[in-house]
Amino acid sequence: MDMTGTSAGPKISVPWSGAGRQCHSPELDWSEAIRRAVIGGGCFAGRKVVKEFEERLAGLCGTRYAEATASGSAALLLALQTLEVGAGDEVVTVPNTFAASVEAVKLTGARPVLVDVQAATHTMDPEQIEPAISSRTKAIMPVHLYGRPAEMDAIRAIADEHGLLVIEEACHAAGARLPNRPCGSLGDVAAFSFGQSKPLASFGEAGAVTTSDEEIVERLRMLNRHGQAQAHVHQRTGFNFRMDPLEAAVLCERLRHRAYWLDRRRELGERYTQAFASFGIVRNPLVPVSHQHAFYAYVVEIPDRLDLQRHLTDEGIGWGVHYPTPIHRMKPHRDLDRRGGFPVVERLSEQILSLPVHPTLTDEEVNKVIEVVTAFFAPECRH
Numbered sequence: 165m166d167m168t169g170t171s172a173g174p175k176i177s178v179p180w181s182g183a184g185r186q187c188h189s190p191e192l193d194w195s196e197a198i199r200r201a202v203i204g205g206g207c208f209a210g211r212k213v214v215k216e217f218e219e220r221l222a223g224l225c226g227t228r229y230a231e232a233t234a235s236g237s238a239a240l241l242l243a244l245q246t247l248e249v250g251a252g253d254e255v256v257t258v259p260n261t262f263a264a265s266v267e268a269v270k271l272t273g274a275r276p277v278l279v280d281v282q283a284a285t286h287t288m289d290p291e292q293i294e295p296a297i298s299s300r301t302k303a304i305m306p307v308h309l310y311g312r313p314a315e316m317d318a319i320r321a322i323a324d325e326h327g328l329l330v331i332e333e334a335c336h337a338a339g340a341r342l343p344n345r346p347c348g349s350l351g352d353v354a355a356f357s358f359g360q361s362k363p364l365a366s367f368g369e370a371g372a373v374t375t376s377d378e379e380i381v382e383r384l385r386m387l388n389r390h391g392q393a394q395a396h397v398h399q400r401t402g403f404n405f406r407m408d409p410l411e412a413a414v415l416c417e418r419l420r421h422r423a424y425w426l427d428r429r430r431e432l433g434e435r436y437t438q439a440f441a442s443f444g445i446v447r448n449p450l451v452p453v454s455h456q457h458a459f460y461a462y463v464v465e466i467p468d469r470l471d472l473q474r475h476l477t478d479e480g481i482g483w484g485v486h487y488p489t490p491i492h493r494m495k496p497h498r499d500l501d502r503r504g505g506f507p508v509v510e511r512l513s514e515q516i517l518s519l520p521v522h523p524t525l526t527d528e529e530v531n532k533v534i535e536v537v538t539a540f541f542a543p544e545c546r547h
């Protein structure tokens with residue numbers, strides 16, 4: 165889902181993504197987790213473990229409910245369908261995201277309306293929202309990009325003033341928080357991804373929708389079971405976007421070890437920030453101390469990205485770009501461009517670079533990343 169420096173060129177010893185390594189985390193007891201899911205409760209044991217995951221996730225997100233899904237993309241589509249977003253509606257969102265965000269809107273028949281982001285945070289610029297609202301606008305969908313919460317207070321205030329729904333695109337953001345309020349509880353619904361490189365990672369594909377609204381969760385559950393509120397009574401056209409119980413077992417095990425998957429990412433993100441603070445040239449999206457970043461990606465902004473990419477690759481360090489092509493420049497979504505474009509997103513797409521920040525990095529590897537980046541900016545620091 166990204167452009168990475170992990171697959172080409174010289175051998176990479178510090179991979180950008182921890183996807184492969186996270187499956188082998190010795191701290192986590194996969195066999196017991198899977199035994200419980202498959203054998204533990206007899207018939208339909210799988211559904212028990214999915215329910216357990218939903219309860220644990222709702223606890224993490226500070227919501228009353230969660231509905232587990234097969235992927236983040238499925239979570240987005242299910243959330244939009246549940247809010248009855250459809251043909252004739254518009255959803256305000258951003259162009260610096262993964263294609264799934266706008267695909268889900270388009271698949272409902274609605275139109276995504278893109279707005280630029282703040283240069284300081286890389287997330288939706290609240291000042292751009294009102295000019296994008298029309299009589300057709302139904303919802304605002306900010307993206308908590310890289311795991312950094314979007315400016316939700318300002319966005320919620322605009323939504324309330326115009327009677328709009330708020331959908332958190334939280335696919336990078338499991339575990340992220342504003343002061344005292346976790347991502348997942350900041351809109352009417354939130355959609356998460358637990359794909360294998362995400363902070364809260366399954367072994368493959370998984371996602372979820374969170375909400376605290378009882379009517380919304382009833383519709384979510386019904387639509388996720390082919391429109392049935394009870395067996396064989398189909399009231400709506402729904403589908404099966406449900407999570408596989410084996411992935412639910414994996415995710416329950418991860419949630420039991422929060423220090424491993426979440427706190428370690430934060431610790432590494434903070435180490436990088438401290439180490440790079442001395443280079444005026446390395447800019448990061450601003451993160452107030454009161455915000456808790458989930459660090460799906462540790463992003464730096466530099467004008468001459470290509471040179472840093474080459475330098476990292478030569479030194480065996482993987483990198484990513486999230487994202488190199490803004491949505492409105494992608495072939496199927498050029499209809500979403502507008503006069504004047506989206507200047508901040510366009511500049512960022514050429515200047516951002518993601519460093520490895522996954523919890524399986526050893527201290528030695530993190531020191532190597534710091535050393536190699538430092539040597540790029542300040543060659544005199546080279547040992």
Ligand SMILES: Cc1ncc(COP(=O)(O)O)c(C=O)c1O
Binds near residue numbers: 165262359
């Ligand atoms: C911002 C964003 N939204 C949505 C998705 C889709 O999630 P999934 O791959 O779980 O379907 C991704 C996946 O990388 C993503 O990065």
